[in-house]
Amino acid sequence: MTDHYDSIESLLQAIKTNQLSVSDAKAELNQYDELGFAKIDLHRSKRQGFPEVIFGEGKTEKHLIKIIHSLLLHEETVLITRINSEKANTIITKYPQLEYHATANIVCTRLNYIHKTERQTAIICAGTSDLPVAEEAAVTAEVMGISVKRFYDVGVSGIHRLFAHIEDIRACNVSVVVAGMEGALSSVVAGLVDHPVYAVPTSIGYGANLDGVTTLLSMVNSCAPGTSVLNIDNGFGGGYNAAMIINMLEHHSKME
Template sequence: MKQDALRSLLEEVAGGRKSVDSAVHALNKDNFADLGFAKVDLSRKRRNGYPEVIYGEGKTAQQIIGIIDAMREQTVNILCTRLSPEKFAAIQKEEPDAVYYQQARCAIVNRAVVPKTESYIAIVTAGTSDIPVAEEAAVTAEAYGNRIARVYDVGVAGIHRLFAKIDVIRRAKVVIVIAGMEGALASVVGGLIDKPLIAVPTRIGYGAHLHGITALLAMLNSCASGVTVVNIDNGFGAAYSASMINHL
């Protein structure tokens, strides 16, 4: 609720013009900011535990700025995903506190320090080419108060690299595995750990890889139990779910 509206509500309660029960109802009511081009969900954090996230592709810089301004008063660590450097440069002129994470193609605005979990999320990639998706996951997870451990470039083509880091992966409360090509790493890691695993297929590969569909189907058909799969290149979605698990 905006500060002016909150003040008015409290004054009505104090003056006896509104009951406490009706004020509680007003405070708990789902609300949004209607910007014309967007209806910004201002009560999502209360409902879901996390605020609305701005998906940058398909939106203009000015539209993103409008959404940020609608959220800023009540939301810290406003996360914007899938932002090009050019679009971010335009946004930063109006939102000078915005910070850009180039590999992740994400920005965080109205940053604040949030308490970090004692447990952590392990983010594991098969190859170096998968790191941009992994960094989207890492930025998302850290924005929501998670400790993370990066374990990059440990794919099955050199599986000894994975075994050298297996203790780090096993100590995590939840593991995100990101892989392109044939997507085998998710099954391998899933057979070695006793924690939830979220698999992210990427569009890294050749020919019959089909822009990530081959890895997606391989992960969906994994014989390792406890593997959940998100959409192709969806580092954000994996980190969001992993954060919910890590905070349980």
């Protein structure tokens, strides 16, 4: 395996100084790995700061294993979302360097291998029924190197539970608020903190919840500024966006 180079110029310098062969340089310039059924984006981490994420739902075990092999061959961090326990167990047996988070439905690089930021994101969950989405957000952020603080079962029907943690939430740099039903929790949190809030509606609720549509519309219509709304049950998007903000803060602080 070759090292990853930050630019074409550094790649050319490596060839010039005999640190890299021409054949290895050609492999480094290859932007994707052609698997026939998939094209693995090998330059995603260079463009966006994190490798391609695998959406596990609908993919066969055979396809998943080949995709993982490609990512590991190129020394990429692995994150697979929406994967059931049967597929996960097959993958972990073949790749014991990965781990399965059952509540989040995620297989990923072991979290203890990943260095975490000092800055933190708060993952705030209204109720226990929302935990799979909240954990998808939390584990996604952790795989991306973010320190996470979890605040679960703090919905507005017992709002004193939220207030018991509000100072710890305020100390974080981003909040991801996961809620179903009427989705009021995101507006409450956004009105109490001075950092960005990502609201993630879930499909949890009774009939008029309309599988999360009511929650989505409620969050979109929030009167609390500083709130951005993700798609229904999109914990991955909430965790990913929070990670991007914190990684940006970390990058700029290192440049100062």
